[in-house]
Structures are given as structure tokens and as C-alpha cells.
Amino acid sequence: MKKKTIISLVLGFAALMLVLTGCANNSSKSATSSKSSSSEASGKITVVGSTALQPLVEKGAANFQKKNSKVNITVQGGGSGTGLSQVQDKSVTIGNSDIFAEEKQGIDSKKLVDHKVAVVGMAPVVNKDANVKNLTMDQVKQIFTGKITNWKEVGGKDETITVVNRAKGSGTRATFEAAVLKGSEAVKSQEQDSNGTVQKIVESTPGAVSYLAFSYINDKIQPISIDNVKPTDDNVESDKWKIWSYEHMYTNGKPDSATTKFLDYMNSKDVQDSLVKDMGYISIHNMKVQKDSKGTVSSK
């Protein structure tokens, strides 16, 4: 008897959820339709993809909508792969990605138009306990390919190295591996699916090493200098620090007027000089070099 009540409760709850979500959808739809009744830029923009870029786009979209109330922008995460494949299918207006579309298997990059909105620097980070502050590029490579397994081999404490990777195919991992491993296979180890979790794990696990975007590095973990170059914004801008990537917003073909306006806004001095910096990214305007999809760096 009890089982039946539980089941009916569950069913009732499910029905309730259905009704509630239905309502939520309706209300957002009616909101768009009531807004899109004027002459200036209007429309609905859906942005999906990279979780690393998501906070910046969310803030940017919120500010943009304050000035352009007729445009309705929805920003969602989902990962770079999702962003790229959905913009390719035209299910969304803009696909956010940490990596070039050319680097992703299964994406036809010819159809997609790239809009670079920011630069992200990444650095190896270790648990403070390991007592390591500087490594050579080769040492970093050997740590992440599993050849160096104890911190004492690189002048640290006698402690086993625990490599924490990001999920395979994540943009941060792709960038890090392209810059550091250069084609070698990373050692199989634990994988975490977000910068936040990696930060927490490196902070609390003795001997842990991983890599993080600059904005996630705090004073509880130790960022590593490579070949005595410190991981700073200035060093990224001059390409002295090698591990960085663009944040891309891809559109499928030429974007419509509202989308163009939004992308222009993201690229404007207004956003690049304040919002981008405040949120820990590096402004695209400050870069003294540029990188193409094959990783070749040239001066701007």
C-alpha cells in the first residue's frame, strides 16, 4: 500500500514539475514577444557552450540588454563541444568555445565564423605542500606524461605526484596539451570536469598538480613559473608565457543584425577594458601577438 502512495506522490510531483516548467517557458516566451515590437535591434539570441567563457558572456549579455531591451539573450553552459556542434546544427545563434573549431573533430569549420572576444592564460598549479615554484617546460611535460612521479626529482619535497587532469576534450586541457605536451599522450589519471573542482582538489590534496585558468588561481594554491617566466597577463600578451588560448564565439555564417550588434559590443573598448579584466580574462586588444588554429604565433 505504502509503495503505491510513494509512486503516486512521485507521479504527482513529476506532473507538477511539468506544469511548472511549462509555465516558466510560457512566461519567458511572452516576455520576448512583448519586447520585440520596436524598430531598433531586436530578436532572440541563444548562446551555448564553454563554461570558461560563460560568466563573461552572461555579464556582457546582461549589460547589453540594459541598453537594448528588445534583444533577449539566453546564455547557457554545456561545454565547448556542445557549443560548436549546436551552432553547426543552427540550433543556437552563438556557440562559445575555448578552442578553434578546426581543432575539434566532427566540426566543419568552414561554415563557422570566428569572433574572438578574450584571451585566457593558463598555468600549472600545485599544492603548496610540494614546495615547488619553478619548473622547466620539459619537467612539466614529464610530470604530465607520467615520467616524473615524485616532487623530489624536481627539487621539491619527497612526495608522490598526483596528476589531476581536466576531462578529455575540454578546452583548457586541449590548450594545455598543445602548449606543453606537444603531441605526447598525457598520463591516465583522474579527470575533473570544471576549473572550480580542480582548484578545490589541488588546494586540499598533498602532491596534487593540475592546470587552471588565471582567474581561478588563488593564494591557497601555488602557480608554477616555467623557465623562470611568471604566469602573468603581461607575459601572455607578449607570448613569453606560452600557455594561453582565445575565447571564441562562433556563429554559423553571417550573423543577423542583433547578433552582430552584440558581438560588436563584446569586442568594444567598454567591455574589453573593464568587464574582461574584472573577470580575470585578458583583453583581446592588448595582445601583441596572434595565434592561428595550428598554434603558430606571429606578431600582430
Added chain:
Amino acid sequence: MDDIQKKLQTKSKATFQDYFGKGICYLCIGLIILLVTCILYFIASKGLATFTKDHVRVLDFLTKSNWNPGATDASGHPEVGALPMIVTSFSVTLLAALIATPFALGVAIFMAEFSSKRGSKILQPVIELLVGIPSVVYGFIGLTVVVPFIRNIFGGTGFGILSGTLVLFVMILPTITSLSVDSLKSVPLYYRQASLALGATRWQTIYKVILRAAVPGILTAIIFGMARAFGEALAVQMVIGNAALMPKNLISPASTLTSKLTTDIGNTVMGTLPNNALWSLALILLLMSLALNMLVKFIGKRGRF
């Protein structure tokens, strides 16, 4: 005469209400069936594409232990061996059920046989509250409490099957408990009376009569708990370490079917092999939950009293 004939032959309002009610029922049933078929078809078609389109051998998929869908091995076959994930999923599920069952049974026996009305009035909501806690909260507690605890006692990183088991143990405990209570309570009163009349003590009655009569119900409870453990993704993902490696021991990082799905799905592109391989993992999950459901049906059919 005509009037009566007309009255008898035309359909009354109540009849139409009847049709209307039936119609709504059939509509709902149809929708649900459609939904289930769609989900089954979608997962199956995506999951089987790994084998039909990308020509991965099913046996390789189930028995090889190298998971690296982007790369190919020496002979040119894609490296999609799901064995580590399958083994880990089963290990955490079985271990969690193994630990949770004695605790759940203890609480259930207390609630069904010993506790006063007031006692179960307090215990019942407590147990139901445990069911209602979102899994991300369990995962977060696991990450901040269980993982460091394991690390301090056993060394290593603390991520692994043991942490996963401990988190799942708490999560499935209420499921097994409340279903076991139901099955113990549904043992007819005259079983107890007869046993006591024969001179058995209370413990003998519980152990020799009630528990045995309730076995099918208790087994069902355990299987429901296992189904929950097998399908749990978020909490496990946060504490298991997510390394697609064959688990060497209980405290080395590993990865379950579900945790692999949640970590990787956002980074793959629809239609490519890495994405299809993940759908194949989803297909295994689906088949497993189907198998567990069948098992419940089977046990339910056998044990009626």
C-alpha cells in the same frame, strides 16, 4: 412507446462522461508509451552507432580496458574499452548495497516491530528527509568530508571506489529502509501470533518467521537501492576521481559509467565516435536498469503470501 425506445437507444450523459474519461486515460497511456519508445529508440540508435557505424567490436567494447575514444590503437581500431567503467559501476553499487543492507534492515526491524507509534513517527520523516536531499549536496559533502577523511586514513588522494561507496551508502540507505519497513509490516499479524503461541521468543519470531516471510520484499528493496546507486551520477562523479582506469584498489581514482557520461558529454561533438561511445555507455546503463526492473518483477511474482 417511441419515447422509451428513444431514451433507451440514445446514449446518456453519463455514457459520454465514461467515454471522455476513458479517452483521457488512453491518451495519457499512449503519450507515456510513445515517450518511452522514443527514449529507447534514441539511446539505442545512438549507442549502437558505435558498433554499426564506427565498427567497434562489441566484445572489444565490453572486455578491453583502454578508454581513449579520440585515439586508435596499433591495429587501427578505436580505443573504446568500457570494462573499467563497467567494473567500477558494479563495484560501487554492490559494495554500497552490501554496507547499507544490514543498517537498513536493523532500522526497518526496529521501526516495524519494536518502536512505539511515537518512535516511528519521528524516524519516518527523518528517513524520508534523507531521500529528499539533492544528490549534489551529498556529492559536496563527500568531496569536503569523506574524501579528506579517506585520504587521512588510507593515504592516496582519497578519490576512489571507497569514497563513492560511502556516499552511495548514505544515499540508498533510506530507499532500502523504507521499502523494507513496508514489506515487514505487510507480514500478516497471524504469523506473529502463531509463532508466539508456539512459545517462540520475540527475537525467534522476527528471525525465523517475519524476516523469512518478508524476504521477497526485502530483496526488492535492495534491488531498488542498487538501481539508484547504479544510476547515480553527480554525487559519485564528485568523489570517485574520474580516471578511466581499471581500479587497482578501493582508493585509486576510478570512473563509473555515469561519471564518465557527465564529465565528457559536453566536450564531444554529436555524431563523432567519442560521442557515440558515450551513448553506448548510456545504453549499458539503460539495459542494466531494465535488468534490475525485471528482477524486481520476477521476485515479486514468486513471493506472494
